[in-house]
Amino acid sequence: MKILVINCGSSSLKYQLINMENEEAIAQGLVERIGIEGSILTQKVPGRDKYIVQQPMATHKEAIQHVIESLTDKEHGVITSMDEINAVGHRVVHGGEKYAASVVINDEVMAQLEECTKLAPLHNPANIIGINSCKELMPKTPMVGVFDTAFHQTMDKQAYIYPLPYELYEKHGIRKYGFHGTSHKFVSAQVAEMMGKNIEDVNIITCHLGNGASLAAVKGGKVVDTSMGFTPLEGIAMGTRCGNIDPAIAMFLMREENMTADDVDNLFNKKSGVLGISGVSSDFRDIENAAKEGNARAELSLDVYNFRVREMIGAYAAAMGGVDAVVFTAGLGENSPTTREAICEGLQFMGIKIDSEKNNVRGKAVEVSATDATVKVFVVPTNEELMIARDTKTLTTK
Numbered sequence: 001m002k003i004l005v006i007n008c009g010s011s012s013l014k015y016q017l018i019n020m021e022n023e024e025a026i027a028q029g030l031v032e033r034i035g036i037e038g039s040i041l042t043q044k045v046p047g048r049d050k051y052i053v054q055q056p057m058a059t060h061k062e063a064i065q066h067v068i069e070s071l072t073d074k075e076h077g078v079i080t081s082m083d084e085i086n087a088v089g090h091r092v093v094h095g096g097e098k099y100a101a102s103v104v105i106n107d108e109v110m111a112q113l114e115e116c117t118k119l120a121p122l123h124n125p126a127n128i129i130g131i132n133s134c135k136e137l138m139p140k141t142p143m144v145g146v147f148d149t150a151f152h153q154t155m156d157k158q159a160y161i162y163p164l165p166y167e168l169y170e171k172h173g174i175r176k177y178g179f180h181g182t183s184h185k186f187v188s189a190q191v192a193e194m195m196g197k198n199i200e201d202v203n204i205i206t207c208h209l210g211n212g213a214s215l216a217a218v219k220g221g222k223v224v225d226t227s228m229g230f231t232p233l234e235g236i237a238m239g240t241r242c243g244n245i246d247p248a249i250a251m252f253l254m255r256e257e258n259m260t261a262d263d264v265d266n267l268f269n270k271k272s273g274v275l276g277i278s279g280v281s282s283d284f285r286d287i288e289n290a291a292k293e294g295n296a297r298a299e300l301s302l303d304v305y306n307f308r309v310r311e312m313i314g315a316y317a318a319a320m321g322g323v324d325a326v327v328f329t330a331g332l333g334e335n336s337p338t339t340r341e342a343i344c345e346g347l348q349f350m351g352i353k354i355d356s357e358k359n360n361v362r363g364k365a366v367e368v369s370a371t372d373a374t375v376k377v378f379v380v381p382t383n384e385e386l387m388i389a390r391d392t393k394t395l396t397t398k
């Protein structure tokens with residue numbers, strides 16, 4: 001069985017064709033600059049040179065047409081015809097309260113997704129366009145929607161209700177939703193497996209540290225709390241997002257700096273986080289280099305970042321009444337030994353202790369805790385595409 005996984009952004013599209021017999025990617029690619037001059041598709045197939053298509057792609061439908069052509073290309077493709085694609089799995093950012101699990105896409109689901117657009121105006125429209133384009137090009141192929149928010153729907157009301165007038169929750173759905181759910185679910189399941197335990201029997205703190213970053217407290221396979229909220233702006237500091245700050249800062253800036261709501265939105269989402277503090281970059285590699293060269297603000301931004309993740313780990317241990325394992329994933333979590341070590345420094349009191357030698361690892365699934373640690377620490381590369389493909393397989397072969 002072969003499953004195509006599509007992750008559609010506003011001007012880009014990532015895809016993977018996965019062979020479900022061995023769960024390996026047969027091909028993966030990225031289309032950039034959709035609807036802008038200079039559209040480009042880059043496809044990678046293990047053991048071959050990159051295949052690049054540079055042609056105008058004015059719409060997502062045209063981009064997906066090129067994806068299918070690249071996958072079936074006589075010379076550079078990996079399948080002979082589109083019919084070899086048994087199902088398509090779509091990443092969808094927001095499933096609202098309606099979707100606590102992945103779902104086979106039909107007209108009713110499409111209508112619900114339109115409803116959820118209000119909650120994710122920047123992301124859901126692109127996801128919907130991607131689904132509609134695929135439906136037009138592959139009308140007979142079953143499609144599944146996999147939601148970033150779904151895993152977090154297991155949260156209790158005490159965790160997701162904000163201390164605001166309750167009517168705002170009823171009227172607008174203002175509550176904590178959480179994001180990166182597919183990743184938190186994937187790595188928590190993998191950690192339970194690495195521990196040789198049932199997921200029902202372990203308390204895990206998952207740290208997804210990429211450009212966007214979030215933590216989740218996963219108790220017995222269910223989310224007790226997660227750090228992103230109504231939007232991906234809440235939580236720990238990120239590359240360019242501020243995370244938790246005093247909400248009064250928004251009103252202060254509007255009054256004192258004459259900023260509009262959009263200005264504040266842009267400042268908090270695009271100009272804050274470690275970029276805002278360091279003034280150097282949102283990329284941790286640049287910041288780590290600047291800090292090594294003695295840039296004090298770069299160093300401060302890393303200290304703030306690590307301190308906030310450390311605090312959140314403490315909070316989540318309390319939220320679950322104890323923790324058995326902490327896992328680091330995504331760009332920074334998988335690839336930065338110094339970040340993992342700095343975050344865990346000072347958590348020895350609760351049994352978290354990293355072995356520096358074991359921790360000197362990048363992009364591999366390994367345990368990195370010291371032998372005398374009572375809480376195990378893991379690094380697990382996330383694989384959201386595989387998780388989407390697994391759900392797609394389950395739902396389309398029932």
Ligand code: ADP
Pocket residue numbers: 209210211212239282283284285288330331332335336
């Ligand atoms: P997203 O999918 O949210 O765009 P990723 O999970 O790919 O992000 O993470 C990207 C971030 O990971 C980069 O901004 C960079 O800061 C960090 N990163 C990647 N590789 C390394 C590395 N070797 N050392 C430190 N940070 C890294």
